[in-house]
Amino acid sequence: MRIIERLGLLVRADAHGVMDQLEERSLLVKQHLREAELELGRKRVQLEALDEEARRLADAMRIGERDVEKLDHDVELALGEGEEELARFAVRRLLPRRATLGALHERIAELAAARERLGERLQEQERELDDLRVRARARLAELERADEVDTRSERTVADEEVDLELLRRRTLRQAGERPNGMGA
Numbered sequence: 001m002r003i004i005e006r007l008g009l010l011v012r013a014d015a016h017g018v019m020d021q022l023e024e025r026s027l028l029v030k031q032h033l034r035e036a037e038l039e040l041g042r043k044r045v046q047l048e049a050l051d052e053e054a055r056r057l058a059d060a061m062r063i064g065e066r067d068v069e070k071l072d073h074d075v076e077l078a079l080g081e082g083e084e085e086l087a088r089f090a091v092r093r094l095l096p097r098r099a100t101l102g103a104l105h106e107r108i109a110e111l112a113a114a115r116e117r118l119g120e121r122l123q124e125q126e127r128e129l130d131d132l133r134v135r136a137r138a139r140l141a142e143l144e145r146a147d148e149v150d151t152r153s154e155r156t157v158a159d160e161e162v163d164l165e166l167l168r169r170r171t172l173r174q175a176g177e178r179p180n181g182m183g184a
Contacts, residue, residue, distance in 0.1 A: 050115045
């Protein structure tokens with residue numbers, strides 16, 4: 001009787017081990033999906049940061065352009081009035097602002113290019129995530145079906161059923177017959 005009980009424990013333990021492995025696989029699938037979603041979230045935040053910096057620089061560019069326009073007007077006014085020193089003063093203020101505008105313009109162009117690259121990559125990864133979601137759902141459904149099959153095949157056997165089977169086999173053995181595996 002001890003051997004049969006131990007065999008029953010082994011069968012149940014093996015079934016539990018299979019279920020644990022299935023649960024681990026489904027957890028891994030879900031974890032990979034979460035990681036992909038988090039990575040896309042990080043890229044969206046990067047995209048928003050690029051947009052915000054571009055807006056900030058565009059505002060600075062508008063302010064700088066107004067300043068350059070005013071200084072340019074001041075230079076023309078001073079030259080028109082024959083005020084050479086005043087014109088020099090205005091030019092000294094004008095030239096660094098023009099250089100700053102050039103640098104702002106370059107940085108805005110760099111941001112636009114980076115935003116475009118990141119936007120394209122984000123769209124590509126969003127498509128990949130959609131595909132991954134479909135595959136993950138299919139895999140999870142497959143694992144659930146396998147789990148259902150395993151739990152259905154793992155039928156609990158009552159001690160009385162074991163005792164009856166052993167009695168049948170002893171009776172057959174005493175009669176000199178071989179058990180057919182399906183009971184008598």
